[in-house]
Amino acid sequence: MTRLVPEAQLPDELSPMAAVEAAYPDALSRASAALVRGLPVLIECDKGLASYFYACLRGRLRRQQIRCNYIDGRGQPQPGQMPMGLVQTMLVQLRDAVRGGTHGEDEERRVMVLPHLDLLTTSSGALTSEAREVVALLYENPNILWLGFRDPSFQVPRVIANLFQHKIALVGVARERLAHLVCKRESRKLGREQGFDLYKLYKRVSGVHAVRLRQLLASLEGEDYPEDPSPVWAQIRAATLEGELSVPELSLDADIGGYAEVKRKIQADILDIISRKEALDDPAEIARIEALIPRGMIFWGPPGTGKTLFAKAIASALGAAVQIVNGPELKSRWVGESEENLRRIFIQARQSAPALIVFDELDSFAAQRGTYTGSGVEHSMVNQLLTEMDGFRSNEMVFVIGTTNYVESIDSALLRPGRFEFHLHIPYPKAEDREAILKIYDARLGLRMSAAALTHAVRQTGHPIEGSDAYTGRWSGDHIQALCRAIARDRLRTGRDDATEIEDIERALTANLDLPKLTPDEELVVATHECGHAIVALHTEHSPAIDRISIRGDLTGALGFVRYADPAHKYVITHAQLVDAIATLFGGREAEEELLGRLTIGSGHDLERATDIARALVESYGMNPSGALEIRAFHDDERLSEHTRHGLDEAIRALLERERARARSIIAAHRDELEALRDLLLKQKVIDAQTMRSLVPDAKREPEAPREQ
Numbered sequence: 001m002t003r004l005v006p007e008a009q010l011p012d013e014l015s016p017m018a019a020v021e022a023a024y025p026d027a028l029s030r031a032s033a034a035l036v037r038g039l040p041v042l043i044e045c046d047k048g049l050a051s052y053f054y055a056c057l058r059g060r061l062r063r064q065q066i067r068c069n070y071i072d073g074r075g076q077p078q079p080g081q082m083p084m085g086l087v088q089t090m091l092v093q094l095r096d097a098v099r100g101g102t103h104g105e106d107e108e109r110r111v112m113v114l115p116h117l118d119l120l121t122t123s124s125g126a127l128t129s130e131a132r133e134v135v136a137l138l139y140e141n142p143n144i145l146w147l148g149f150r151d152p153s154f155q156v157p158r159v160i161a162n163l164f165q166h167k168i169a170l171v172g173v174a175r176e177r178l179a180h181l182v183c184k185r186e187s188r189k190l191g192r193e194q195g196f197d198l199y200k201l202y203k204r205v206s207g208v209h210a211v212r213l214r215q216l217l218a219s220l221e222g223e224d225y226p227e228d229p230s231p232v233w234a235q236i237r238a239a240t241l242e243g244e245l246s247v248p249e250l251s252l253d254a255d256i257g258g259y260a261e262v263k264r265k266i267q268a269d270i271l272d273i274i275s276r277k278e279a280l281d282d283p284a285e286i287a288r289i290e291a292l293i294p295r296g297m298i299f300w301g302p303p304g305t306g307k308t309l310f311a312k313a314i315a316s317a318l319g320a321a322v323q324i325v326n327g328p329e330l331k332s333r334w335v336g337e338s339e340e341n342l343r344r345i346f347i348q349a350r351q352s353a354p355a356l357i358v359f360d361e362l363d364s365f366a367a368q369r370g371t372y373t374g375s376g377v378e379h380s381m382v383n384q385l386l387t388e389m390d391g392f393r394s395n396e397m398v399f400v401i402g403t404t405n406y407v408e409s410i411d412s413a414l415l416r417p418g419r420f421e422f423h424l425h426i427p428y429p430k431a432e433d434r435e436a437i438l439k440i441y442d443a444r445l446g447l448r449m450s451a452a453a454l455t456h457a458v459r460q461t462g463h464p465i466e467g468s469d470a471y472t473g474r475w476s477g478d479h480i481q482a483l484c485r486a487i488a489r490d491r492l493r494t495g496r497d498d499a500t501e502i503e504d505i506e507r508a509l510t511a512n513l514d515l516p517k518l519t520p521d522e523e524l525v526v527a528t529h530e531c532g533h534a535i536v537a538l539h540t541e542h543s544p545a546i547d548r549i550s551i552r553g554d555l556t557g558a559l560g561f562v563r564y565a566d567p568a569h570k571y572v573i574t575h576a577q578l579v580d581a582i583a584t585l586f587g588g589r590e591a592e593e594e595l596l597g598r599l600t601i602g603s604g605h606d607l608e609r610a611t612d613i614a615r616a617l618v619e620s621y622g623m624n625p626s627g628a629l630e631i632r633a634f635h636d637d638e639r640l641s642e643h644t645r646h647g648l649d650e651a652i653r654a655l656l657e658r659e660r661a662r663a664r665s666i667i668a669a670h671r672d673e674l675e676a677l678r679d680l681l682l683k684q685k686v687i688d689a690q691t692m693r694s695l696v697p698d699a700k701r702e703p704e705a706p707r708e709q
Helices: 016-023 025-036 047-063 086-099 117-121 129-140 175-181 184-190 198-205 210-218 230-239 260-279 283-290 307-318 337-351 377-390 431-445 451-460 477-494 502-510 520-538 575-596 601-620 642-669 671-684 689-695
Strands: 041-044 067-070 110-114 145-150 166-169 296-300 321-326 355-360 398-404 420-425 546-550 561-564 686-688
Touching: 016 025, 016 047, 016 175, 016 210, 025 041, 025 047, 025 145, 025 166, 047 067, 047 145, 047 210, 086 110, 086 117, 086 129, 117 129, 117 145, 175 198, 175 210, 198 230, 260 283, 260 307, 260 420, 296 307, 307 321, 307 355, 307 398, 321 337, 337 355, 337 377, 337 398, 431 451, 431 477, 451 502, 477 502, 520 546, 520 561, 520 575, 520 601, 520 642, 520 671, 546 689, 575 601, 575 642, 575 671, 601 642, 642 671, 671 686, 671 689, 686 689
Parallel strands: 041 145, 041 166, 067 110, 110 145, 296 398, 296 420, 321 355, 355 398
Antiparallel strands: 546 561, 546 686
16 A cells, blocks of 8 residues: 555546445455354444445345345334334334244344344433333344444443444544545545545544545545645545534644743654654555554643643644543443443544544543542443543544643553553743743733733742642633733723733732731831841842832732742752741841831741741751751651750751841841831832842842843
8 A cells, every 4th residue: 555546546436335345345244254153243333324334234145145124114004003203113113023923943044134223222321111122122032133233422221232242333444445435536636646645635534434435525626636735625624523523723832822841742742753654655654653653641730721722732733623521521320321421422533533532630530440439430431441542543643632630640551551651741830931821911912011010920920829729829821811811801991002010910910809908007017027028138148039029918918028039949959048048037027126126926927937947957958057966867756865856956946046146137237228128118018129229239139130021
């Protein structure tokens, strides 16, 4: 088989019967052989294919001296008999076929054909009265040989499916048979004079059965040997989309901001490999590349970080239809229906290939087997999912992406190579990612953010969200979108068309917060406390740079805050940084004592954090100031002597007292700067880095300068 099929090798015309014979010779041979051996056969295929496949199979059976009775509900009612519906008529015919003759061994062998077995028996939950009678009739006469047809979109009770010892599923057409299904006229619409690209056609029609494919190809319009065949391919793609499926239009680079490393992995491990395959001509090399393409992918990370968005971007790049499935919605109260829901999803995807199935919240039904506390339907669903994924043809363009917040809970059988083998972590956006996301929404919503406003938004969205825990408390892409939409609504209400400034960002961030109203005396205390932190941080070499000070409150519910810039080194933390952090935490308390002569409980949390850092330095990191303790890690669960415990407590006390004294010394030495900074903060409520730089010119650690945009 070659990639280009010459026009001279193609037929002039092709009937539907001939197309079925050309497309499914192996399936016809297997069905015929099974019936000859006396095995009941169940054919799973679309309704549009069933009658043609049966007609081809009947011809083979006749050559084996086997005749068929076709029970399809057609026929005229007897005189005086009331007309019946299709199902009732089929039931009467089935009853007559089972009980109307002896069907002994000497009688001519006959196959009873049920082209609408699914309509006779389809039910949700308990069997209908008709289905119960069908079950009894199918098992009543063991001498009858059954041939049933079932559309994949209908559910057949397991008790009936178990009757058929031989099952054949017909989904699409194998690539090696596709060259037999194209006529010369259609070849001229698809390619050049030297032939049409078989692989290019298969990519778009791999899930279309032979009869429908012939109808689709016969309807192609346009000139012969077109210079630009894209309209023809677009016509084929539109015709192969099942149901409400569509191909998204989403650019991985233009529509998704930031996440350079995530995009690089997607491009390198998926898109580039597929592009390379499309450019090859050697079938053997193409088959080798196809075996390397991951069919199953896990996108994991916190909520709202764009896992589904990345999946849609992949589908757009591949021209694939997307089917997004919510995991919990697959579950059903009826036995076997959850598995059937999964089967239908995969069949629809294969019929619409290239296609991409996205299982949102995969962990809701694909958790580790043995951990279920409900009905246990999840166990069957995982098994069904494994079966469907193992049943892919290697050349089918069908991909499965599971998204989850908790990848560690996914069943390990799904994570092995050949299934969900490509794992991609999509974390909370970093500063550069948030900036890129904000720029996209800035352009899309017409916000016209100034450089200062953009920088401020990037920094503010890098801090925790009010009332949240450590896992869900950071800003995701969804949160950033909501922020930008809030700014856009505010601009729409006020009719503004000027630039968005820092004040607009702050208003949107705090619009829905119940910020406290401080009295003048309370503002004095809060301003003194926050400026104490700032002065110590500015005069300690290893403290992080300060971005701004505020007594307006923030998203975390604090009365005031000192906002620090992101550290240059995020993953290596030194002893000097930790002791400077302890001194800075004491800065607020010591400023209250120096300027106000009294202490408030506002420093309680600072003292708790300082104690935690000191305890970690002494007990976990072996960095005690006295050096009297041995260099080792001490843990609460160890059997420590009283002497050792006393030594640990003494080392922690000494470290805290030393840094408190250092903070006190800095506050006393820079009292004038502290008062000036405090008074300005009371007046302006917010002080930025540039203002602090002018007020504290001798700082060892300068505030962070505004970034150039």
